[in-house]
Amino acid sequence: MGWKTTTEMNEKIAFINELVTGEFSMTELCGKYGISRKTGYALRNRWQEDPVTFHLARSKRPHTSPGCTDEEVIARIRYWRQGGDSLQQKKWGARKIWAKLLGDFSASRVPCETTIHKILRRQGLIVPRKKRPRPLEPSRPRFETDHSNEIWSADYKGYRLLGNGRKCYPLTICDNYSRHIMKIAAAYRESQQDVITAFRALFREYGQPEHVLTDNGSVFSSAQSPCGYGRFSYFLIEHGIRHLLSDPGCPTQNGKHERMHRELERECFSPAAIDLRVQSQRFGQFRSDYNTVRPHEGLDLRTPSSVYERSGTVYEERVRPYDYPSEMKVRKVYATGCIRWGSYEWVTITRALAGRYIAHKTIGERCHEFYYREVCLGFFREGEEVIKENYYRLISSRDMPEKYRDWEARKRK
Numbered sequence: 001m002g003w004k005t006t007t008e009m010n011e012k013i014a015f016i017n018e019l020v021t022g023e024f025s026m027t028e029l030c031g032k033y034g035i036s037r038k039t040g041y042a043l044r045n046r047w048q049e050d051p052v053t054f055h056l057a058r059s060k061r062p063h064t065s066p067g068c069t070d071e072e073v074i075a076r077i078r079y080w081r082q083g084g085d086s087l088q089q090k091k092w093g094a095r096k097i098w099a100k101l102l103g104d105f106s107a108s109r110v111p112c113e114t115t116i117h118k119i120l121r122r123q124g125l126i127v128p129r130k131k132r133p134r135p136l137e138p139s140r141p142r143f144e145t146d147h148s149n150e151i152w153s154a155d156y157k158g159y160r161l162l163g164n165g166r167k168c169y170p171l172t173i174c175d176n177y178s179r180h181i182m183k184i185a186a187a188y189r190e191s192q193q194d195v196i197t198a199f200r201a202l203f204r205e206y207g208q209p210e211h212v213l214t215d216n217g218s219v220f221s222s223a224q225s226p227c228g229y230g231r232f233s234y235f236l237i238e239h240g241i242r243h244l245l246s247d248p249g250c251p252t253q254n255g256k257h258e259r260m261h262r263e264l265e266r267e268c269f270s271p272a273a274i275d276l277r278v279q280s281q282r283f284g285q286f287r288s289d290y291n292t293v294r295p296h297e298g299l300d301l302r303t304p305s306s307v308y309e310r311s312g313t314v315y316e317e318r319v320r321p322y323d324y325p326s327e328m329k330v331r332k333v334y335a336t337g338c339i340r341w342g343s344y345e346w347v348t349i350t351r352a353l354a355g356r357y358i359a360h361k362t363i364g365e366r367c368h369e370f371y372y373r374e375v376c377l378g379f380f381r382e383g384e385e386v387i388k389e390n391y392y393r394l395i396s397s398r399d400m401p402e403k404y405r406d407w408e409a410r411k412r413k
Contacts, residue, residue, distance in 0.1 A: 012055040015040070016047050069111050069119065076104055077116055081125050094120065143176065143213055143244060143253060149311040151176035151244065152209040153257040154199075156190050156217060157264065163274035170264065170283065171198060176213065176256060179299065180308035181290055182206065184264070184283040186276050192219045196235050200315075203239070207311025212236055213244040213254055221245055225350035226370075226377040226394040234352055237375050238319045256298075263290065322373045328359035344388045347380060370394055 015033055018024055024032075030040040047054040080097045094116040101110045111119070120126045145151050153176050159167040171185040171194065182202050187194055199212075214220035214232075222230035233243040246253040267286050273279035295301040324330055331339045337351035339358070349358060353372060360370045366382035378396030 008057075009055045012043060015043060016054070019044065069115060070109070073101065073105060073109055073111065074119055074123075076101060077119055078123060078125065081120060093117075143246075145177040148175055148177050148180075148307070148309045149207065149209040149313075151211045151213050152182065153213040153254050154195070154220070155215060155254065155257055155261070156219065157261050160265075160269045160272050162272050162276065162279060166276075168272065168276060168279055170268075171195065172257070172261065172264070173198065173202060174257060174260060175209075175304075175308055178304045178308035179256060179260065179296055180304040181260065181287045184287050186280045186283055188276065190217070190219050192231055195219055195232055199235075203315035208239060208241060208313040208315050209311060210313075211242045211244050213246065213257075215246050215251070215254065216248055222350065222352065225352060227375075227396050229350070229352070229377075231352040234356075234372065237373055239315065240313075260290070322357075324357075324359040324371070328361045328371065330357050330359045332357050338391070341382075341392065342386065344386055345390045345392065347392045347394070349377070349394065 011033060015029060019026070019029055026037055026040050026044075030037050033040075043054070077097055080100050094113040097116055097120075098110065098113050101116075117126075121128065143151055152173060154171070154173045157170045157172060159169045162168050166188055169187050169190050171183070171187060171190075173182045173184075174180060175182065183198055185194070185198055216223070216228060218230075220230065220232050221228045222233075227233075228245050229237075229243065236243045251258050264283075264286060268279070268282045273282055291305040292303055295303055299307050333339055333349050333353045333356055335351070335354045337354055338346045338348050341347045347370075349370070356372070358370055358372050358377070360368050363369045363379065366384075367379060368382065369379040370377045376396070378394030380392040380394055382392070383390070
């Protein structure tokens, strides 16, 4: 059985119960309960005034507060917040209300903006904004280009409901320099294989770009993989194309593509078509008008098709084998996405490279750097002691932040 616990209120009740018996003097009782005689007499007086609630805690708020905002000013704050003299004035904030109060009262009576905001919140006249995670500091403000096929951008526009109740996910691919829309494909779901198939067809038609820019969606990247690369990234790397990933929460880095999405939304989803076939026809008409008819202010009122030039890099269907430098050690990635390190430990790479060959070299004391073809995937530092079934994880400056990765999947060093 546990110890009995007492509270301040129970102590006050016990104090009065013993006091009314007359067996103890005030001095004895105060010494027993560890309080001063002044506190004891004050408690007795409160009991005599109100025997029911004498033991309850009372508010310590002062009876007068010279610095508080008077009721007349508070009423005026409510007046300006709720519209004032005109119905056109709605939802004024603290700064505008503060400026109006200076014309209604003397400066000494007008509270500061912070106090006005607190009054509005206390009166229930404003709803606090929902806190959003702070975006990461962008590593590059924007991706600028100088010629066609330097960067192609791709994205899945957010889904829209069709007339049949199903979702439509438009895959859009365009040239970042000329704004030429290469493809708009309508699908009922996002698919990594559909993205790769679409790019293969575009490579055959237009040639290869130097870079492909996407966001960090799951069809384009992998949060757990080195550098954020996924299956689509390694498809590009095998054909000599660099995959650029915008920073998380920074859609402005692909602002030209997002601007095109706004036109696509206005032209093709107001309202949406009945099914995917009709919606695809709308996309085709929009792409034709956007590329050949609509002049673009960013192109000096020229059309994207008049600016775009076909790439001189020919697409090769068959992936050429890659020869690593002789100073590197070549290893094959297991189906689990790992390679064996020594006799007891492992290095986690990614399942997207299962069955392919990577290479590594030593760059310092117990420090090893890994490559897939000419692309550096990252490095890891080997521990001083060998631990059975221990997994090392590659580290790279281009890794996704910790909050986007799953650290509980495996124990990593």
